[in-house]
Amino acid sequence: MSPSSPAIDPSHVDDSALSPLTAVSPLDGRYAGRTRLLRSFVSEYALLRYRTLIELRWLQKLASEADIDTPAPAGEGAMGFLEDIIDNFSLADAERIKTIEKTTNHDVKAVEYFLRERLSKAVAIAPELDAQDSKWLNDAKEMLHFACTSEDINNLSFASMLADARQEALLPSMRRLLQDLREFARTYAGSAMLSRTHGQPASPTTLGKEMAVFAHRLESPLDRFAKSPIRGKFNGAVGNYNAHLAAWPDIDWPRISREFVAGLGLEWNSHTTQIEPHDFIAELFHALIRFNLVILDLCRDMWSYISLGYFRQRPVQGEVGSSTMPHKINPIDFENAEGNLGIANALLGHLAEKLPISRLQRDLSDSTALRNIGVALGHSLIAYESCLKGLSRAEVDEDALAGDLEGQVDVLAEAIQTVMRRHGIENSYEKLKSLTRGRHIDRKALEAFIEDLPIPQGDKDALLRLRPRLYIGAAKELALDIGLGGGTEALTGDATESVPESVIDAKNEL
Structure with a gap:
């Protein structure tokens, strides 16, 4: 610590005062409001609730099997009591589990002991239970965690967590991004713009077509992410049903396992070691990484377009862009998204590479890694919301687009040399290269060159009429087509007004 910096009194930042101001992670600090939705799925509280859910669903599954006679058949009151534990799982319940864990030093066993407490106190908690239901609940506590390894509970908990977070938190924002880009593409489908390759005019x-490219790129990883199966296993300490068969050797335990996992809305993994190998997480996260990379590319391009003056950013009353330069409105939303996407993809990439690898039948190194799933998802979600905000504030400056484009008549060289090739003029490319490369030519020089070409007058007139704003090929149609099927139908329709007749004829002959 610097000699000039006073020591911080630890009592000023105690556990009971945990808030966005005292949180270590910006996800629960500066960005707490933007990640609030995820707390229901990826927090420690949520994990304990999912574990409680899995333990009780397993107990209910055992009770539903006619060949498993311990405990005796349960009544509606007993089943209702179990459902109440799940439906009303509270922060106080989670805190009780954490208190038990201080003794057990085992997080999953603490959940089991918490449930044993609840079942033992069923009469006191729910005095309306009849004697049979109360006895069943008391007896059933011995079947809690039956034949389970902790990973049976954990893998299904994390799988359920991922399924819910994907459906309720991530996909809505991801789909909004895609939809906003599609609408952007259609709105500005005909807004001609100078493209740049290698940073040079091309x-x-x-503008709409360039936004359509991003929308089109998002479709595949979004589809893969949305449809990627989420798997679970439930087969004991090393995946062989050893304990299950020791207790009831004549029961079809793989069938029960399959039904149980499927009943949770997950895809059953039949062959595992102690752990579900997490291959599905790698598949899921690689799809998310790809989606994030497209958004990252979009944010950087939007930043560049803003820098070129193609977009204005709507000012917000009271906002400050620079602490010293009052005029500035910085592209902070796209910059924020870029930073968060980098962090998210670094974590997602690590998890996708680390989690599928476990020594022999398992090691515990995946445990701490899995706890960072929410961190990766949180940074992704922040990025999506920032990008959406940036897009909503961006206003196209049509005058800037037109002014930049009309000053670059040399971009018509491509069209001219292509028409020349159509008519078999020797060294067409080289002649245009000599006229335009490394030089800034005006329209007068270009028209003089066209007038001297030995081509039909109709094609010559078409080239003389051509302007950079008209030389957009099928860009407008491609933009309008995005999200409506795509493919070659985007090249049909009235897309020919800006193209010389000879080029049209050549296209029609193909």
Whole structure:
């Protein structure tokens, strides 16, 4: 600590005062409001609730099997009591589990002991229970965690967590991004814009078509992420049903396991060691990484377009862009998204590579890694919301687009040399290269070159009429088509007004 910095009194930042100001992670600090939705799925409280759910669902599954006669058949009151534990699982319940864990030093066993307490106190908690239901609940506590290894409970808990977080938190924002880009593409489908390759002026495009490219790129990873199966296993200490068969050797335990896992909305993994190998997590996260990379590319391009003046950012009353330069409105939303996407993908990439590897039948190194799933998802979610906010504040400056484009008549060289090739003029490319490369030519020089070409007058007139804003090919149609099926139908329709007749004829002959 610097000699000039006073020591911080630890009592000023105690556990009971945990807040966005005292949180270590910015996810629960600065960005707490933007990650609040995820708390229901990826917090420590949520994990304990999922574990409680899995333990009780397993107990209910055992009770439903006619060939398993311990405990005796349960009544509706007993089943209702178990459902109440799940439905009303509270922070106080989670805190009780954490208190038990201080003694057990085992997080899953603490959940089992918490449930044993609840079942033992069933009469006191729910005095309306009849004697039979009360006895069943008391007897059933011995079947809690039956034949389970902790990983049976944990893998299904994390799988359920991922399934719910994907459906309720991530996919809505991801789909909004795709939809906003599609709408952006269609709105500005005909807004001609100078493209840039290698940072240099290139053939004209439209702003809408460039946004359509991002929308199109998002479709595949979004589809893969949404449909990627989430798997679970439930087969004991090393995946062989050893304990199950020791207790009831004549029961079809793989069938029960399959039904149990499927009943949770998960895909059953039949062959595992002690752990579900997490291959599905790698598949899921690689799809998310790909989605995030497209958004990252979008954010950087939006930053560049803003820098070029193609977009204005709507000012917000009271906001400050710079502490010293009052005029500035910085592209902070896209920059924020870029930073968070980098962190998210670093974590997602590590988890995708680390989790599928476990020594022999298992090691515990995946345990601490799995606890960071929520961190990776949180940074992704922040990025999506920042990108959406940035897009909502961006206003296209049509004058800037037009001014930049019309000053680059040399981009028409491609069209001219292509028409020349159509008519068999020797060294067409080289002649245009000599005229335009490394030089800034004006329209007068370009028109003089066209007038001297030995081509039909109709094609010559078409080239003389051509302007950079008209030389956009099928960009408008491609933009309008996004999300409506795609493919070559985007190249049909009235997309020919800006193209010389000879080029049209050549296209029609193909």
